[in-house]
Amino acid sequence: MEFEDGYSAQKLFHQGYSYTYDDVIFLPGYIGFPVEQVDLSTKLTRNISLNIPCVSSPMDTVTESSMARAMAALGGIGIIHANIPPSEQASLVKVAKSSRFPVLSNPVFRSPSDSIISLENFADAPCILVTDSGDCRGKLVGYVTKSGWMNLTDKETRLANYMVKSSDLAPWDCDLAKMICYFEEKAGNEFTPIVKGGEIVDVAGREDVERLRGYPRLVGGSSVDANGEWMVGAAIGTREADKERLQHLIKAGVNVVVLDSSQGNSLYQIDMIKYVKKTYPELDVIGGNVVTMYQADNLIKAGVDGLRVGMGSGSICTTQEVCAVGRGQATAVYKVSSLASQYGVPVIADGGISNSGHIVKALSLGASTVMMGSFLAGSAEAPGAYVVQDGRRLKKYRGMGSLEAMTKGSDARYLGDTSKLKIAQGVVGAVADKGSVLKFVPYTMQAVKQGFQDLGAQSLKDAHDMTKTTLRLEVRTGAAQVEGGVHGLVSFEKKSF
Numbered sequence: 001m002e003f004e005d006g007y008s009a010q011k012l013f014h015q016g017y018s019y020t021y022d023d024v025i026f027l028p029g030y031i032g033f034p035v036e037q038v039d040l041s042t043k044l045t046r047n048i049s050l051n052i053p054c055v056s057s058p059m060d061t062v063t064e065s066s067m068a069r070a071m072a073a074l075g076g077i078g079i080i081h082a083n084i085p086p087s088e089q090a091s092l093v094k095v096a097k098s099s100r101f102p103v104l105s106n107p108v109f110r111s112p113s114d115s116i117i118s119l120e121n122f123a124d125a126p127c128i129l130v131t132d133s134g135d136c137r138g139k140l141v142g143y144v145t146k147s148g149w150m151n152l153t154d155k156e157t158r159l160a161n162y163m164v165k166s167s168d169l170a171p172w173d174c175d176l177a178k179m180i181c182y183f184e185e186k187a188g189n190e191f192t193p194i195v196k197g198g199e200i201v202d203v204a205g206r207e208d209v210e211r212l213r214g215y216p217r218l219v220g221g222s223s224v225d226a227n228g229e230w231m232v233g234a235a236i237g238t239r240e241a242d243k244e245r246l247q248h249l250i251k252a253g254v255n256v257v258v259l260d261s262s263q264g265n266s267l268y269q270i271d272m273i274k275y276v277k278k279t280y281p282e283l284d285v286i287g288g289n290v291v292t293m294y295q296a297d298n299l300i301k302a303g304v305d306g307l308r309v310g311m312g313s314g315s316i317c318t319t320q321e322v323c324a325v326g327r328g329q330a331t332a333v334y335k336v337s338s339l340a341s342q343y344g345v346p347v348i349a350d351g352g353i354s355n356s357g358h359i360v361k362a363l364s365l366g367a368s369t370v371m372m373g374s375f376l377a378g379s380a381e382a383p384g385a386y387v388v389q390d391g392r393r394l395k396k397y398r399g400m401g402s403l404e405a406m407t408k409g410s411d412a413r414y415l416g417d418t419s420k421l422k423i424a425q426g427v428v429g430a431v432a433d434k435g436s437v438l439k440f441v442p443y444t445m446q447a448v449k450q451g452f453q454d455l456g457a458q459s460l461k462d463a464h465d466m467t468k469t470t471l472r473l474e475v476r477t478g479a480a481q482v483e484g485g486v487h488g489l490v491s492f493e494k495k496s497f
């Protein structure tokens with residue numbers, strides 16, 4: 001029997017309002033299965049499948065090699081930003097794909113006849129690798145740990161005199177499970193270099209392995225391509241020079257490209273989509289950003305394999321203030337998805353995700369994945385070091401359209417090559433330390449699964465089907481939103497897991 005209770009998505013999003021995630025609330029459905037049976041596997045593009053619906057933003061304070069590796073290990077994907085020269089971006093892609101162990105350690109190399117005079121020689125590396133040639137192509141003879149070096153009285157002494165002698169190497173396709181076995185077998189080793197194609201590409205440490213063992217495990221597995229390497233995406237622009245950038249990325253083995261623009265429905269982007277599809281027919285290309293059916297239709301006709309949705313919804317975005325264009329993110333995701341689904345083009349809900357509930361809403365309203373910037377920027381895997389401010393550990397997070405990011409690399413794109421007027425569409429800020437994505441993303445996915453269970457959706461397909469049929473939702477008034485949050489307490493501590 002049908003009850004007159006709540007609104008269908010179609011009715012709710014046809015009222016002339018731009019709604020965002022917090023404006024709407026879903027009415028629960030019927031739970032007929034355990035939470036473990038919720039399957040969050042999904043599609044990033046027509047041809048790329050993921051085990052979790054998570055994508056990291058192509059921003060220079062969010063996604064470089066370390067984030068891309070971790071996102072792939074989790075079963076999602078990272079999109080490497082383009083705010084650096086093409087060869088550097090390509091090398092970040094290559095590094096991310098060079099090992100299947102989810103931690104990146106940027107090893108430092110020396111030869112046996114070298115000495116280490118200062119702790120700074122370790123840079124951020126956990127140890128120094130000693131090879132006969134003193135570089136990554138040489139034959140491994142041993143390694144030096146920080147504590148081994150600290151205990152030295154004579155810092156001038158040569159590495160050959162105190163290094164831990166070892167020639168043990170782990171192959172690049174050793175994932176966490178294989179690395180656990182490796183360290184169990186090699187009881188004396190604290191570190192093992194990882195080798196690929198005759199080159200040492202990274203180093204794994206016993207401590208990392210132990211730490212990762214304590215993290216929650218995701219069922220479903222990692223994002224691995226046909227060559228057994230992590231899947232990694234990269235952003236490019238729509239200028240002539242981006243064709244050369246793309247060549248570098250292709251050589252590095254990039255699996256998907258995102259045409260990174262705030263307003264994707266342009267002559268430039270349509271030309272670029274056609275160029276990419278013609279030149280590299282095997283490569284999936286994601287177009288955007290779009291927020292309307294009209295914009296999406298143009299890019300779908302041009303041949304995109306995926307669409308990125310969101311304009312001005314990002315935490316660091318000022319586009320709606322500056323340019324007066326954009327859309328509430330819930331409406332944008334619903335409207336674009338309802339068109340894109342007719343063509344089998346998956347939608348990425350980009351921006352405005354600050355909790356697991358927002359992810360449930362984005363996915364239920366039709367998105368196949370969510371792209372996140374601020375949600376991931378405070379993690380250990382995001383680029384940059386933590387700073388301590390008023391007793392809190394913070395990491396910098398900035399918009400790619402902020403003045404600071406523009407002057408770092410995207411001037412040509414932003415200002416027009418000859419223009420001298422800089423108009424920011426983003427801000428520079430900071431986010432709190434959240435620890436490793438390898439730890440908090442699995443908890444977040446468990447929360448999303450619970451949301452799906454409450455709705456009565458066992459998969460993304462179920463949720464998408466329900467949104468077209470039985471799902472009911474409502475707009476929350478201001479008071480209802482207050483009620484939905486924590487309220488009326490003198491103090492509280494919000495700990496999610």
Ligand SMILES: NC(=O)C1=CN([C@@H]2O[C@H](COP(=O)(O)OP(=O)(O)OC[C@H]3O[C@@H](n4cnc5c(N)ncnc54)[C@H](O)[C@@H]3O)[C@@H](O)[C@H]2O)C=CC1
Nearest residue numbers: 238239260261262263268310311312319400401413414425
């Ligand atoms: N999602 C969002 O709401 C927003 C995102 N951003 C982010 O900021 C960054 C830059 O975004 P946009 O400024 O939109 O970059 P964009 O590269 O699309 O546009 C910058 C300027 O270059 C022009 N342009 C692009 N290709 C051209 C060509 N071939 N010939 C001549 N002119 C050309 C555009 O029309 C525009 O005026 C991206 O990382 C984007 O994701 C910025 C603002 C909003």
Ligand SMILES: O=c1[nH]c(=O)c2[nH+]cn([C@@H]3O[C@H](COP(=O)(O)O)[C@@H](O)[C@H]3O)c2[nH]1
Nearest residue numbers: 057314315317352373374399400401425426
């Ligand atoms: O208006 C903008 N000015 C900017 O400078 C800017 N930089 C990034 N982005 C977009 O914001 C998304 C990340 O948003 P969140 O932090 O909310 O996850 C990203 O994925 C982008 O879509 C920008 N938007």
Ligand SMILES: [K+]
Nearest residue numbers: 312313314317
């Ligand atoms: K905003």
